[in-house]
Amino acid sequence: MYFDSLQSLLTMDGHGVYVWTAYLVTIAVIAATLLAPRYRRKRLLRQLAAELKRAKGVPGAARTREQY
Amino acid sequence: MWSFFHKLGSPPWLYAISCVILRWLLPVTLIALAVGMVWGLLFTSPDFRQGNSYRIIYIHVPAAVVALAGYYLMALAGAINLIWRMKMADVAMKAAAPVGAAFTFIALFTGAIWGKPTWGTWWVWDARITSMLILLFLYLGVVALYEAFENKEAAGKACAVLSLVGMVNIPIIYKSVDWWYSLHQPASIKFTGDSTIDSSMLYPLLLMIASFYALFACCLLLNMRVELLQREARTQWVKKLVSEAGTH
Numbered sequence: 001m002y003f004d005s006l007q008s009l010l011t012m013d014g015h016g017v018y019v020w021t022a023y024l025v026t027i028a029v030i031a032a033t034l035l036a037p038r039y040r041r042k043r044l045l046r047q048l049a050a051e052l053k054r055a056k057g058v059p060g061a062a063r064t065r066e067q068y
Numbered sequence: 069m070w071s072f073f074h075k076l077g078s079p080p081w082l083y084a085i086s087c088v089i090l091r092w093l094l095p096v097t098l099i100a101l102a103v104g105m106v107w108g109l110l111f112t113s114p115d116f117r118q119g120n121s122y123r124i125i126y127i128h129v130p131a132a133v134v135a136l137a138g139y140y141l142m143a144l145a146g147a148i149n150l151i152w153r154m155k156m157a158d159v160a161m162k163a164a165a166p167v168g169a170a171f172t173f174i175a176l177f178t179g180a181i182w183g184k185p186t187w188g189t190w191w192v193w194d195a196r197i198t199s200m201l202i203l204l205f206l207y208l209g210v211v212a213l214y215e216a217f218e219n220k221e222a223a224g225k226a227c228a229v230l231s232l233v234g235m236v237n238i239p240i241i242y243k244s245v246d247w248w249y250s251l252h253q254p255a256s257i258k259f260t261g262d263s264t265i266d267s268s269m270l271y272p273l274l275l276m277i278a279s280f281y282a283l284f285a286c287c288l289l290l291n292m293r294v295e296l297l298q299r300e301a302r303t304q305w306v307k308k309l310v311s312e313a314g315t316h
Contacts, residue, residue: 001110001111002110002111002112002113002114003110009110012119012120012121012123013114013119013120014119014185015119015120015121015123015185016120018121018124018181018182018184018185019109019120019121019123019124021181022124022127022128022177022178022181022182023105023109023124023127025174025177025178026127026131026174026177026178029170029173029174030101030170030174030283032170033166033167033170033287034286034287034290036166037287037290037291037293037294038290040294041290041293041294041297044294044297044298044301045297045310045313048297048301048306048307048310049310049311049313052307052310052311
């Protein structure tokens with residue numbers, strides 16, 4: 001390990017602010033890019049499930065009548 | 069060979085296989101990214117001229133490299149969609165655009181931060197940086213153009229044409245540091261001839277480049293899966309999937 005203390009790791013001889021900002025923003029952007037499709041997929045699946053339920057609940061689909 | 073292409077055009081097969089791929093590729097990618105970042109931040113010595121600020125190289129260069137490679141992929145998918153009307157190519161193109169935009173943003177943002185302690189300025193309108201900014205706008209342009217069309221088939225064609233026209237920007241980005249001598253330094257890693265970077269710095273950088281490629285693949289597949297579900301919402305396999313997900 002290059003740095004001998006936590007202090008020197010954080011400050012990096014005055015460059016710490018730049019390096020850490022760059023890394024934190026990168027991690028945040030990566031996390032957002034990974035989580036966004038997950039969120040969209042879950043929302044879509046919920047929406048499709050609701051549509052499917054409604055379609056099944058239509059009168060005429062005799063089996064599901066007792067749901068009313 | 070042909071049966072593989074046939075399968076590649078099948079949405080349920082692609083949906084299932086991408087799930088299997090992501091199950092191991094995603095954890096491996098995240099571990100590799102973490103290892104690469106810790107390696108670059110803690111276990112390399114500082115650059116003799118730039119000091120510790122050079123550590124930004126481990127995210128800046130991989131992001132930029134993959135942003136360019138992603139553009140090739142997007143334009144290629146667009147061309148395949150235009151020529152052979154392959155629907156999956158259209159799905160891939162639409163999925164690639166936001167991921168490419170995110171990577172280009174990372175490259176520009178970390179570059180700006182790196183510029184401050186090294187060049188004394190956040191931003192210069194030099195050829196490399198300006199052409200990367202154009203790349204970001206091309207990616208965002210594809211995203212926006214997709215949303216602008218009501219007819220998704222027409223949207224796919226328009227985006228394919230836009231991404232193909234945007235290909236002129238790619239050689240400009242590559243060659244900009246050689247054609248216009250400015251603040252941005254030329255490439256340190258070369259396929260031919262000796263790289264001008266010490267091997268203790270080269271190995272973590274190569275690991276990070278590989279990780280970013282894998283990360284792009286993961287994000288691409290994740291986006292493609294959502295897009296597949298959306299487009300195939302009226303088909304039997306999606307209905308079956310939805311009802312099975314509801315019972316568990």
